[in-house]
Amino acid sequence: MPIFINDEQIFSFVFPAGESHVRISPEMIKPITVIEAWLYKAEDIMALLLSVDAIHRFSLGVKIHLTIPYFPYARQDRVCNQGEALSVKVMANLINSLRCDRILVIDPHSDVTPALLDNCQVKTQADIIFDSVLKNILIEDNWALVAPDAGAEKKVLTVAQRLGLRDVFCASKIRDSKTGKITDTTFHDEVKGRKVLIVDDICDGGRTFIELGKLLREKQAETIYLYITHGIFSKGLQALNPYFDHIYCYHSFLPITEENQDFITVISSHDRHSQPS
Known part of the structure; x- marks a missing residue:
């Protein structure tokens, strides 16, 4: 995914030996320079580090406002097994080394990420949904909100309070910390x-939502929508289709050719996923 500086995409490539290279023009740099960094793989992270270094070499007085829609390694915010790294802290240390004047993160996985970042601001799920087409849909028909597990419940309650919705239900799941596989899902509400x-906040392969969608279908929910901020969709959308009437996401990792607009709506006006890196 690309790095944008004041809405212009940087020039970048990877050498045969694997090293990243970036080049930016002086015209891209302003006294307050806004960087939008879509960090979906290791070379994107390296391109960001190189870009900020290049900006500082133009002028040390430049103020940098950095937006990271999807913060890498945010899901690894605790050490579950001996021998693992606290990956979110490693990533936060890298970003802090850039000495940015502001860092905006979109719906981080937990409070750990903003706590580790300097000069951090957060755009929350509640902010995103309140400003989106979903707001009126949910309010007009008094939708029920469902958190897929206890970890998501606090955020979902905040969304409900912001929209004035009464009913928030919470499912539960058991996950093997070593394999990452979900071994059980339960939902007891009517x-x-x-x-x-x-x-x-995140849909990766989608197993969490498939299992929960099955239970909601069995309980005869009339309509089932899914909102996730960061749509990785590593296994595509086909497996989700039988259980959901529609999906909303802030941005998607999918190529635009794989997005069925009758089934998924990307609500960010700044989604860069379809642009070439």
């Missing part, structure tokens, strides 16, 4: 005939 929105 949703027959209800319109239901599952809310979470």
Whole structure:
């Protein structure tokens, strides 16, 4: 994914030996320089580090406002097994080394990420949904919100409070910390005939939502939508299709050719996922 400086994409490539190279023009640099960094793989992170170094070499007086929509390694915010790294801290240390004047993160996985970052601001799930087309849909028909697990419940409650919705339900799941696989999902609330929105920050392969979607279908929910901020969709959308009437996400990792707009709506006006790196 690309790095943008004041809305212009940087020039970058990777040498045959694997090293990243970036080049920016002086015209891209302003007294307050805004960087939007879509960090989806290791070379994107390296391109950001090199870009900030290049900016500082133009002028040490430049103020840098950095936006990172998807903060890498944010899911690894605790050490579950001996021998593992606290990966989010390693990533935060890298970003802090850039000495940015502001860092904006979109819906980080937990409070650990902003706590580790200097000069950090957060755009929350509640902010995103309140400003989106979902707001009126949810309010007009008094949708029920569902958190897929206890870790997501606090964020979902905040969304409900912001929108004035009464009903928030919470599912539970058991995950093997060594393999990452979900071994059990439970949901005990009554949703027959209800319109239901599952809310979470990340959809990777989608197993969490598939298992929960199955249970909601069995409980005869009338309509089931899914909102996730960061749509990785590493296994595509096909597996999710039987359980959801529609998906909303802030941005998507999918190539635009793989997005069925009848099934998924990307609500960020700044989504850069379809542009070449």
